[in-house]
Amino acid sequence: MIKKLFPLLIIALLASSCNSQLDEINKNPNATETPQPAYLLTSALKQGADLYWGSESNFNSSLLFVQHWAKIQYTEPDRYDVSNSSFTSLWNTGYSTLITDLNTILNFSDDQVNSNYKGIALTLRSWVFLLLTDAYGSIPYQEAGLKITPAYNTQKEVYTGLLADLTQAQSLLATANGSVSGDVVYSGNISKWKKLVNSLRLRIALRISDKEPDLAKQAAIAATVDAAGLLAGNSDTFQFVYASSPQQNPASAWFDTRDDYRISKTMVDKLYELSDPRLSVYAQLPSDASVGKYVGGANGLSNSDANSQGFAKTSKPGTYFLAPQSPAVIFSYSEVLFARAEAVARGYISGDAEQLYKSAITASLNQFGITDATVISNYLNQASVKYDATNFAKSIGIQKWIAFFGQGLDAFAEWRRLDYPVLTAGPATVLDGQIPSRFFYPGTEQSLNGISYQAAISTQGKDLLTTKLWFDAK
Amino acid sequence: MILSGSVLLLHAQQNIALHGQIIDSKQIPVIGATIIVSGTTNGTVSETDGSFRFTLKQALPVTLQVRALGYKTETVDVYENEEVTVTLKEQTNTLDEVVVTALGITKEKKSLGYAVQALQNKDLENTKETNLLNTLTGKLAGVRITNSQGDMGSSRIVIRGETSIAGNNQPLFVVDGVPVDNSQLNSGGATRDFRNAIADLNPEDIESLNVLKGPNAAALYGSRAAHGVILITTKSGKGQKGLGITLSSGITLSTVATLPEYQNVFGQGSNGKFSYVDGKGGGVNDGVDESWGPKMDGRLIPQFFSNGVAVPFVAHPNNVKDFFETGVTLDNGISIAGSDKKYDFRLGVNNQRQKGTVPNSEIKKTNFTINSNYQLTKDIKIGATADYIVTNAPALPGGPSGGRAAGVMLQFLWFGRQVDINELKKNWNNNWNNSYYNNPYWNAYYNTTSQDKNRLIGDIHLEAKIADGLNFRFRTGTDYYNDRRKYTIKYGTSGTPYGSYAEDAYTVSENNTEAILQYTKNLNKDFSLDALAGFNLRNRSYANNYQKAPRLAVPDLYTLTNSRDALTSSNYFSRQRAYSGYASAQLAYKNFVYLNVTGRNDWSSTLPSNNRSYFYPSVNGSVVLSDALKIKSKTLDFLKLRGGWSEVGNDADPYQLATVYNFQTAFNGNPIQTSSQKKLNADLKPETTRSVEFGLESSFWQNRLHLDFAYYNTNSFDQILEIKTTAASGYTSQLINAGKINNHGIELQVEGTPLQSRRFKWNVAVNYSSNNSKVKILDYAGQIQNYTIGSSNGVDVLASVGKAYGILYGTAYLRDANGNIIVGANGLPKADPQNRVLGHYTPDWLGGITNTLTYKNLQLSFLIDANVGGKLYSGTNRTGNYTGVLKQTLPGRDAAHGGLSYYYPGNLSSNGKKLLTGTSAPNGETVYDDGIIFKGVLADGTPNTTVISAQEYYKASYNISEAYIYSSTFVKFREVKLTYNVGKKLVKKIGLQDASLTLTGRNLFFIYKAVPNIDPETALNTGNGQGLESLALPTTRNYSLNLNVKF
Known part of the structure; x- marks a missing residue:
């Protein structure tokens, strides 16, 4: 037995002396354990824009629901024939990439990053949470990133929490607090970030206006009286400008290789009806020159009916949206003006709602390169465009819907809230004539966070596309 | 145990005095053997030196029958008056069978407390499967093999069910003492598949293959042996007197075995309408790639090849089948072996050239092998083995990128039924649909995946006798390979208009060095001891470098610099090291009671320093009841009971302790760093698997019937699990030490010889196994109820607490309380928003039956195997x-x-x-x-x-x-093999030592299968996420002819 044990003893001694050597071997040479705040910030901006402007959450879902775009083949999503694995990237990227990276910035100690990084991170995180709750309803918020099976919060809790988060973000941001790099949107211009914070507060205030008018009013006032102000011109617009391939605009990348989408007939018809100068920006003429006019694709058709409209006889979205460098607009100046108009109309703040409404449309026309004063005034002076003070939701709803072209998630949220324009589900849709009111939760929530999920749907209602969310009062 | 007859000429007349010698396999003379001329009483008995001499009472040729106690009866044909040497085989009881066990140590099978099953060369060679694993299908109890992608793809092997929830469940392969890699690098999913690494071995080089089925058998291998070990011993020159040259030549023809059953009534289009203009929506439904179009009744419709001219719209029933070609595999090998007192050697080279069933697919493989030993001094022997394998695949089946543009079967499940494949074959610029596809020939010839692999498996070893009973062994071995893949997509390919080019290179190496002291001693008359202690050092490294030119600058030049854009690239490097010390002892009492104990301690680099060292023991024993109780009879030859308990530990993959941040392609000069979405764990502990096993072996009626039964119960604890978590937790997965999974099951092997006469023998071998698994715990906090093993098209494969491993979970029909499907006002069924358990993929039982009929020099064997129970999700049917x-x-x-x-x-x-x-x-x-x-x-x-x-x-x-959930049950006529051994007389006449001709048919047909349109054996890859069929390449039916000649 001694003979047996002896070598073992030697080995044991040898091995223990090799302990540090084994630690060294297991040091990961492929990635770093120490993140850089600037690199995380660039990541959040780039991946956030990809998510917001990309296929799954935008042009293959919300942009179809609001009938900005339509599918000319593979019409299942346009017919709402989708499953609970159809809306996973907003959830997964939103939480495990964007919120996690932004939380990493927030968790740095104060000597590692200045408070402007934290203010920006908190602002962007609020934006992501807002996208999530607008789309799904109740979502993990307070326990997100903290527990393995986080509980869901109601929309009311989330919106209220986000208003507080944005107030805190505003207090973290100050030009004097230090410089920020990696900011590929505002190039470290902190005053623009401060404007964005107020603008987001205003967006949320209106989101909850039908359910919590007092809180909405309070938030709208806070957002508009803050000294930093709101986005004050198209140069303040919060947008991610893409570069050339492979860092190109996601819609541009899609059209490089595929031909699945057309601008929606609903949008084209509306723009024709209003003689809207944005039509030639939003749409291309069909490739078959004999057509000679803009023709939208109808939403919610069967594959063969969609196909029979003719690939060459229908209009693709405008080249403005399909160039590699096309921007992903996330918060436009015109939206701020529409929001102010509505806040006035609702009596939250003082001002001239009609004038703000006109300015909002003008800002949108400018945004898309239409600057001719005569063209603009001719457009504004049409009876069909004029502000209707008796039904602000209709005027603002229709114009906001046009101005949001391409911003599927926000167009979808505002259409649900304002209920204008009136949209009709296509003939081959599968929801008994209804249009979706939300996204499905990812199916994996049922297996991975089942108890929290069941609790959430027991208060919110069945996990169906047609279940109305809290903020969507009507 | 080879029968050899050497004959010497004496007289050529009548009254011949026939003489010769009777020896046993150890060349020892057999005394008192009866030699008699068949059918007469003419004969004699051998002398003390084994010699005999008697006078024949008839003319040559005669047949001699030789009988002796303890030996099998042999018959020898004598054609000429020569010295007759007859080698008698010992009457092998299972009792005396010797098997290779852990660390390559040969032991008497009766002394083992666990199940092993051995296959010999004859069970493996001549089947001409290009993947070694496929030759094992149906031949081993408790072993499940699935073949995922046609004739050039990978196969997966699992022994006794999945014991690891998340990890690799495949056994460890050890070739001549060297652990070798069987990973499948970057499987690439459904459209393309690379062979698993063990397929590199040439079955003809294998002498024997031993399967150590569980932790009990494999405890000494430690960490990686929890799922069993397959020990491969390659051929050597031992026993080859003088020089032996063996030539082996074979040809295999392969055809696709299971294609979907197509309809031939309606052609391409939608709502009954179709007319081709540009194939992307310019005509009537010509962008539609479905077959809901007009009836194919010969009506006149413009089609893709007709330049707008209306031509008859008719069915092409074989338009998919005709795409596939007859695969041809040519196999040629030569080996030279020899030995004498001081040395033995074998050199071999084998070339295999396989043209696959997918056009342009080809794999060329050459194995160079050497196995040699040299007796340096009386006490020291040294040796070396090497297998150098050069694989060159100019084009593998299945394209380089996923999706519609590439997948072979994907296209063929959308293929218009009227499409004339010959028009596509004639002109690769012709295309039936320009919205989604390329001409399939364009894909096959232009959009290729190639592979170049160079691999060396080898060792040098030394054995030294230190003192009586004390031996020292040293071995250092390596398994090293470079695997370089190139993906080309041609300019003008649908979906990739500028084409692309990528290179993907891997270097994998594992080195093991071991030193073992072995001590054998008879302690007294009744007790003997066999003990060993050893040390092993293991180093493994892996490197991957991937670079891609996403859009080519000019066509047809495939270089990384020919790029419009910045290259996308990634690389990964990992290494790990483990030290191990181990010891084992076997105590034997009177050759019928045995007790074995083993212990092993590992120190692994992949675990945190305070959990790095872990020890695991095992104990097993056996009692040969037939000897111990002296109950041997004419009926019962042998009866043994065995049992054991063991524990095996397992470490983690490298770099699983600290969460990291990945870099992505920078944006306009701004680096991008982002969460890896995977939360790692600084406190990982080693995994533990505990197993109990009992078994019984018996043999009856002079070995006419053998029986081997095993029961096992395995529990795995503290599994290192990368659990999928809701992204709302901050990470999509987290690494935890968790889980308890139980597997228990039985295995039964029965082998019998129902008929045996002098010229005819019928042998039947049956194996049966059944495994039940249950996931008991995932995380100890009880928060996690499901672990996602894999998923496809919305179906998850889960390990779910309280259920069998591998349940299929997904969308079900919405049903009312009576189970009726609820249909909406639009007449379409509704989906239940709550996902449901749809079945589990693991089978209830597996079985195989091999019948072998031998008549003189002719042998016919056929194998039928069955997989009963289990469900699969079929993407093809969907x-x-x-x-x-x-x-x-x-x-x-x-x-x-x-x-x-x-x-x-x-x-x-x-x-x-x-x-x-x-x-x-x-x-x-x-x-x-x-x-x-x-x-x-x-x-x-x-x-x-x-x-x-x-x-x-x-x-x-x-x-x-x-x-689209189906039963995976099937019964397959797996293999039929006809061998003709050219008679000794004839062989001798043409100056050969041996010659044989074999005809083999494999994967012939289904006797029964439940799922339509696919071969249920096709699975996604070699991972654990099985049961998800997703448009895999069809499996092939193979016929081969093989010739072996030995000089």
Whole structure:
């Protein structure tokens, strides 16, 4: 037995002396354990824009629901024939990439990053949470990133929490607090970030206006009286400008290789009806020159009916949206003006709602390169465009819907809230004539966070596309 | 145990004095053997030196029968008057069988407390499977092999069920003492597949293959042996007197075995309409890649090859089958072996050239092998082995990128039924659909995946006798390979208009060095001891470098610099090291009671320093009851009971302790760093697997019947699990030490010889195994109920607490309380928003039966195997129903196929379909005859009466996974083999030592299968996420002819 044990003893001694050597071997040479705040910030901006402007959450879902775009083949999503694995990237990227990276910035100690990084991170995180709750309803918020099976919060809790988060973000941001790099949107211009914070507060205030008018009013006032102000011109617009391939605009990348989408007939018809100068920006003429006019694709058709409209006889979205460098607009100046108009109309703040409404449309026309004063005034002076003070939701709803072209998630949220324009589900849709009111939760929530999920749907209602969310009062 | 007859000439006349010698396999003379001329009483008995001499009473040739106690009776044909040497085989009881056990140590099988099963060269060679694993299918109890992708793909092997929830469940392979890699690098999913690494070995080089089925058998291998070990011993020159040259030559023809059953009534299009202009929507439904078009009744319609001219629209029933070619594999090898007192050697070279069933696919493989030993001094022997394998695959089947543009079977499940494949073959610029596809020949010849692999497996070893009973062994071995893959996509390819080029290079190496002291001693008359202690050092490294030119600058030049854009690239490097010390002892009492104990301690680099060292013991024993109780009889030859308990530890993969941040391609000079979405764990502990095993071995009626039965119960604890978590936790997965999974099951092997006469023998071998698994705990906090093993098309494969490993979980039909499917007002079934358990993929039992019939020099054997129980999700059926190409989509498509008649009131489709009650529509509307009513009820419980079109009907369940769940049960006629051993006389005459001819057919046909349109054996890859069939390449049916000649 001694003979047996002896070598073992030697080995044991040898091995223990090799302990540090084994630690060294297991040091990961492929990635770093120490993140850089600037690199995380660039990541959040780039991946956030990809998510917001990309296929799954935008042009293959919300942009179809609001009938900005339509599918000319593979019409299942346009017919709402989708499953609970159809809306996973907003959830997964939103939480495990964007919120996690932004939380990493927030968790740095104060000597590692200045408070402007934290203010920006908190602002962007609020934006992501807002996208999530607008789309799904109740979502993990307070326990997100903290527990393995986080509980869901109601929309009311989330919106209220986000208003507080944005107030805190505003207090973290100050030009004097230090410089920020990696900011590929505002190039470290902190005053623009401060404007964005107020603008987001205003967006949320209106989101909850039908359910919590007092809180909405309070938030709208806070957002508009803050000294930093709101986005004050198209140069303040919060947008991610893409570069050339492979860092190109996601819609541009899609059209490089595929031909699945057309601008929606609903949008084209509306723009024709209003003689809207944005039509030639939003749409291309069909490739078959004999057509000679803009023709939208109808939403919610069967594959063969969609196909029979003719690939060459229908209009693709405008080249403005399909160039590699096309921007992903996330918060436009015109939206701020529409929001102010509505806040006035609702009596939250003082001002001239009609004038703000006109300015909002003008800002949108400018945004898309239409600057001719005569063209603009001719457009504004049409009876069909004029502000209707008796039904602000209709005027603002229709114009906001046009101005949001391409911003599927926000167009979808505002259409649900304002209920204008009136949209009709296509003939081959599968929801008994209804249009979706939300996204499905990812199916994996049922297996991975089942108890929290069941609790959430027991208060919110069945996990169906047609279940109305809290903020969507009507 | 080879029968050899050497004959010497004496007289050539009558009254011949025949003489010779009787020896046993150890060359020891056999005394008192009876030698008799068959059918006479003419004969004699051998002397003390084994010699004999007697006078023949008849003319040559004669047949001699030689019998001796303890030996098998042999018959020898004597043609000429020569010295006759007859080697008698010992009467092998199972009792005396010797098997290779852990660390390559040979032991008497009767002394082992666990199950091992051995296959010999004859069971493996001549089958000419290009993947070694496939030759094992159905031959081993408790071993499940699945072959995922046709004739050039990978196969997966699992012994005794999955014991690890998340990790690799495949056994460790050890070749001549060297652990070798069997990973499948970057499998690439459904469109393309690379062979698993063990397929590099040439089955002809293998002498024997021993399967150590569980932790009990494999405890000494430690960490990686929890899922069993396959020990491969390659051929050596031992026992080859003088020089032996063996030539082996074979040809195998392969055809695709299981293709979907297509319909040949309706062609491409939608709603019965189609006309081709540009193949992307310019014509009538010509962008549609489905077969819901017009009847293929010869009506005239412009098609893709007709330049706008209307030509007959007719079915091409074999347009998929005709794409596939007959695969040809040529196999040629030569080996030279020799030995004498001081040395033995074997050198071999084998070249295999395989043309696959997919056009342009080809794999060339050459194995160079050497196995040599040299007796340096009386006490020291040294040796070396090497297998150098050069693989060159100019084009593997399946394209370089996923998706529609590349997948072979994906395209063929959308392929218009009227498409004339010959028109596509004639001109690769012709294309039946420009929206989604390329011409399949364009894909096969231009968009290629190539592979170049160089691999060396080898060792040098030394054995030294230190003192009586004390031996020292040293071995250092390596398994090193470079695997370089190139992916080319041609300019002008649909979906990749500028083409692309990528290189993917891997270098994998594992080195093991071991030193072992072995001590054997008879302690006294009754007790003997066999002990060893050893040390092993293991180093493994892995490197991957991937670079891609996403869009080429100019066509047809495949270099990384020919790029319009910045290259995308990634690399990964890892290494790990483990030190191990181990010891074992076997105590034997009177050769019928045995006790074995083992212990091993590992120190692994992949665990945190305070958990790095872990020890695991095992104990097992056996009692040969037939000897111990002296109950041997004419009926019972042998009876042994065995049992054991063992524990095996396992470490983690490298770099699983600290969470990291990844870099992505920088944006305009701004680096991008982002969470890896995977939370790692600084406190990882080693995994533990505990196993109990009992067994019984017996043999009856002079070995006419053998029986081996095993029961095992295995529990795995503290498994290192990368659990999928909701992204809302901050990470999509987290690494935890968790889980308890139980596997228990039985294995039965029965081998018998129902008929045996002098010239004819019938042997039957049956194996049966059944494994039950249950996931007991995932995380100890009880928060996690499900672990996602894999997923495809919305179906998850889960380890779910309280259920069997590998349940299929996905969307089901919404049903009422009575189980009726609920249908909406639109006549379409509704999906249940709550996902449901749809089955589990693991089979209830596996079995195989081999019959071997031997008549003189002719041997015929055939193998039937069965896999009973288990479910699978079929992507082929799902897609094929959606596209309307399958025969099963015919019912209801027109009146002739039982379709209901309906019309649209006012001929407006917006008015909905109305079932026709009379013979014509009330206002003369157009009547359609492809109506079907989905069997189900409305929300209020009344039966559904809404008519929908067949096209809507067959598409309705596309997103309802339940509709495409099938039983995986099958019974397959796996292998038939006919061997002719050229008679000794003839062989001798042409100056050879041995010659044989073998005809083999493999994967011939299904006797039964439950799932239509696919081979249920096809699985996604070699991972654990099985049961998800997803448009895999068809498996092949192989016929081979093989010639072996030995000089």
